[in-house]
Structure formats: structure tokens, C-alpha cells
Amino acid sequence: MVRRIILSLILAFYYISPSAAMDFKLDEIAPGVFAHQGQTALMDRENEGDIANLGAIVGEDAVAVIDTGGSLIEAKAFIAALQQETSKPIRYVINTHAHPDHVFGNGAFVGPDVVFVGHKNLQRALSARGAFYLESFRAAMSDALDGVVIVGPSVTVDKATMLDLGGRKITLQAWSPAHSDCDLTVLDEQTGTLFAGDLLFVRHVPIVDGSLLGFLEVAEELAKIPAVRVVPGHGPLVAAWPKALDDQRAYLTRLTADLRAAIKKGDNVADAASAAARSEREKWRLFDDYNGRNATAGFAELEWETP
Amino acid sequence: MKIVASRRWRPAGLLCVGLVLGALDGALAQAPAPVDPWPDLARDLFQGRAITNDDFVVLEAPARAEDAAIVPMTLRFKAPGLRRATLVVDQNPMPMAATFTFGETAGVTFISTRARVNSYTNVHAVGETGDSALHAQVKFVKAAGGCSAPAVKNMDEAASHLGQMKYREFKSAESGHREAQIMIRHPNNSGMQMDQLTHLYIPAHYIDKVVVRQGETLIFSMEGGISLSEDPNFRFSYAPNGAKSISIEAHDTKGNVFRQEWPIGEAS
Numbered sequence: 001m002v003r004r005i006i007l008s009l010i011l012a013f014y015y016i017s018p019s020a021a022m023d024f025k026l027d028e029i030a031p032g033v034f035a036h037q038g039q040t041a042l043m044d045r046e047n048e049g050d051i052a053n054l055g056a057i058v059g060e061d062a063v064a065v066i067d068t069g070g071s072l073i074e075a076k077a078f079i080a081a082l083q084q085e086t087s088k089p090i091r092y093v094i095n096t097h098a099h100p101d102h103v104f105g106n107g108a109f110v111g112p113d114v115v116f117v118g119h120k121n122l123q124r125a126l127s128a129r130g131a132f133y134l135e136s137f138r139a140a141m142s143d144a145l146d147g148v149v150i151v152g153p154s155v156t157v158d159k160a161t162m163l164d165l166g167g168r169k170i171t172l173q174a175w176s177p178a179h180s181d182c183d184l185t186v187l188d189e190q191t192g193t194l195f196a197g198d199l200l201f202v203r204h205v206p207i208v209d210g211s212l213l214g215f216l217e218v219a220e221e222l223a224k225i226p227a228v229r230v231v232p233g234h235g236p237l238v239a240a241w242p243k244a245l246d247d248q249r250a251y252l253t254r255l256t257a258d259l260r261a262a263i264k265k266g267d268n269v270a271d272a273a274s275a276a277a278r279s280e281r282e283k284w285r286l287f288d289d290y291n292g293r294n295a296t297a298g299f300a301e302l303e304w305e306t307p
Numbered sequence: 308m309k310i311v312a313s314r315r316w317r318p319a320g321l322l323c324v325g326l327v328l329g330a331l332d333g334a335l336a337q338a339p340a341p342v343d344p345w346p347d348l349a350r351d352l353f354q355g356r357a358i359t360n361d362d363f364v365v366l367e368a369p370a371r372a373e374d375a376a377i378v379p380m381t382l383r384f385k386a387p388g389l390r391r392a393t394l395v396v397d398q399n400p401m402p403m404a405a406t407f408t409f410g411e412t413a414g415v416t417f418i419s420t421r422a423r424v425n426s427y428t429n430v431h432a433v434g435e436t437g438d439s440a441l442h443a444q445v446k447f448v449k450a451a452g453g454c455s456a457p458a459v460k461n462m463d464e465a466a467s468h469l470g471q472m473k474y475r476e477f478k479s480a481e482s483g484h485r486e487a488q489i490m491i492r493h494p495n496n497s498g499m500q501m502d503q504l505t506h507l508y509i510p511a512h513y514i515d516k517v518v519v520r521q522g523e524t525l526i527f528s529m530e531g532g533i534s535l536s537e538d539p540n541f542r543f544s545y546a547p548n549g550a551k552s553i554s555i556e557a558h559d560t561k562g563n564v565f566r567q568e569w570p571i572g573e574a575s
Contacts, residue, residue: 042452099454121462127504129456136426136450152504177461209454211461266477268419268542270369270379292373293455300377300421300538301461303490304473 059165075105096197414546522550
């Protein structure tokens, strides 16, 4: 009975004020470079979309934010946490790609002096998917989705661009289709900190929503960036560079090899998708949530290779 | 236990259950829409004719869509003489994915394709026999989770290879039959998505008709296509008639016509 009462009090608290529950941790991982670790989970009402790693880089004049989280609630908590660390204004909001866990918080940052920055394909991806995401995540997120709007980039990056935050330059680089078809990375030159977005998954199984072969190629190019540390899009806050790419490469390579073998043998997509990369299962979290999907998309991509 | 306990604190009860059972939250909330669209769809698509639920047409669809943009679906036909088969994704913005019409002597025993699945939905396969009787099977497909979307993954790639085709042959499991696959590069944009940034609908551009022949004889034609995946893909068996080549003609909604012909390999 006591347990039930306690439970009910906790529930009542959540019900009245879901936002009050947001416990947002922001770490300074290098001088003037902040990062927040998202949970390794799918977005839902309980985690309020807080599943991706987010970042902020503070210059002498301004702050650049890297991704905005999966809800307005999370984004507001992010802003509040950032204001504890600096009084500099947020001038740039950089989205590493179009997925909901990275862009649903954009609305909280909108202001007359805030510039939204993304890959040249970001707008197109948000146009094609934004409405669907808003609708499809309502079921899992319920009222935690309230107020979320799709905010596209006002400045886009074709290949690479540099932003000056005042005594601090950051390099933005746009990549060819890999994790998605609008992946962008951010490098803080001063500390050698690379924000890889979802071009790097650590422990969280990689997700392929652009091109399987492209992901492998782009990751090899990415490895050449002379960074000191990397913040993956999902997984631990900081990982060793470029060693952090090893497990992801092994997974994508295994998946590719298994799918090619299945296609050569004449397997159909459903059978191939349920069998491919199974040997990697124990190494990854959320494997059962995403491997089948990676394999399905990968099969459809690799089928076009000349046998 | 938790469900019982939470019922005592209405009206927040239902939400509380969702919170406590975090993992189940999505499943509970994503139940199919309360209004079943099928009666209306059946009336519109089949003019209210009687439809028998049996296994004349067997529908194979996954219980859960792994990728919302590419959900494999197979229609198997038990007896010969099927005139038409229609694949309907009930909850999609445009439910009719494809209607296949078969050549009289084509002997098609199955056809596999891939559809987009926007949300939790029933999928219907409806076959029409020579006597105009309708036979249906239904499967429930759970929507894909995460950032999966029924959209093109690599738009530049899709656009730059528009109309490219690929043909493959496989060893058929059935004696006297051949198995083949035809793939067409096409973004197959449904045009149903509203651009949240401009509030304009993205123009539709999709394959709306496909005709596949051995020699001059029809194997099957396909109409519809709006809910079919990008790069429409058909794998099927057929009874060979001795023709030396197989051909495809595909039309899209912008008036493009794509044609290709391949030699049929030696019987395996």
C-alpha cells in the first residue's frame, strides 16, 4: 500500500509537470567545449527525446550549439544548463542531420540573432520527412512532443565552412550520403574536439539511413581529421580518436559482406535482413531495434551492384 | 499490478500506465486508428462486391516493418487463373499500392514487391479470379520505430539514376516455371508529404504503370504505385512460353517511359 501511494505521488508529479523531471547534465569536456550525453534508447515520453549527444562551443563573442535534442523540453533544459556556464549569446544552432532526436529542439532556440546552420541537403530532408516525424512520434512521445516545430537552416554548407565565435574558429564539414544524406560534422580547432554527429556510433548500433557503402567510405575520410577527441552522435560523451571508428567499421563491413553473399545466393530481402550481421549482435545495444532495418536498406542498395 | 494501482487515480490513470510501463507505452498508444478504413476502401476499390476471406491469395508481410520505406510483401497464388491481385496498405495516405493484372497464360504463382508503411496498419491482398470472385487475406504490420521514414534515403542517387533498370533470373522452386526480378531506379515520391517549411506539397513523381512481357505475351502489368517503395522492385515466377526475351515498359507520372529488354537465360 505504501509503495502504491509513493508510486502514485511520483506519477502525479510527472503528470502535472513532465518538464520538471528533465535532469539535464552538461559536461565541459575541453576548455569552452560542452557536451551532453543522451540515453541509449528510442525516443519516448519518459526520456523526452533525450537520446542523442548534444554539444556547445563557447567563443569570446558567441556560442555555437550542436544539435538541439528530441523535444522542446530537452532543448529548454539544454539552454538553461548552458546559461549556467556562460552568459554569451547563442548565435549559431548547427544541426548535424535531419533526424528528430537532433532537430526537434530547434524551436526553443529561434530568435532574431540566431542562425540555423546545416548541410545543403538538410532543408530537403526536413521537407520530405518533417511532417511524418511530427506525426509518427506523437504516439511514443505524447505530450512531450508538444510545441515541437520543424525549423530549417538559414545558412547551408556545401562542402566546408568556418564560423568565428570570437577568438575561436570552428570548421563545419558536409559529407556525401552516409548515415543520412545530410551529415555535417563540427571541429573545434582550438581543442581538437570533433562533433561527429551520427557519422559515429559507439556501443549504440550504427544506423544506416543514407548509404551503407557511403557510410564506410565517409568514415574512412572522417578518420583523417586530426582531432584529439570525438563526441559521437550516440554513445559515451567522449571517445578516443580515430580508434572510436573501429567497431562501427567492423559492423558495417560485416553487414555489407553478409548482404552481398545473400544477394549473390538469390535470397529475398526479408530472409537476408533477418540473418545479416547476426554475429555482431552481442557487441551492440539496440541491435534488435535497428539491425533489421539497416539490413533491409542495405540489401536494397547493394542489389544494384553488378553481381 | 501497476495497471490496477494506477486506476485509482483517475483521470490521469491512462497516462500513468503509459509512464510506468515505459516500454509498453508506444505499443499501447500506437494501436491502429479506431476507425477501420477497410469497409470504405473495399467499397471504393471493389465497388462493394463481395470479398471472401480465404487463402486463395496468400499475403506474406512482416509483423513489424523494419524500415518504413522498404517493407517486403509477397502475394502467392494457390491456383492458376487469377486475373488480378491488388495490394492495399490500409492506413497509408494513398492505400492502393499496386494492382497486378496477369496474362492469361502467364502462370504467375507469386509476386514480391516492397511497400512503404507509414503507421500501424492492416495490409490487404485481394485476388480476382476469372469468374470475377474476390478473395482476400489481411495481415497487420506494426510501423517501424526510430528515425525510419517512408522517404527516399539518398535523393541525389535516386534522381541521377532515374529509369535505370536491372534484371535477374533465379532458379525456380517450381518445375516448369522461371523466376525473375525486375528493378527500376525511381524515387517514387508519393507527393503526399507536406513540406513543413514551405507548407507546400512536394510534387508527386512515381511509376504509375508497368508492363512485363515474355516475347509479345503479357506476364503481368501493374498500376498504382504510390505506396510502392523507391526503386520499384518485382520478383515473380511465370510459366515460360519459349520466348527468347523478357521486356519491361514503365511509365511515370511526369510522362517518362522507360523500356528495356533482356535475353532469357537457359533453363536452370
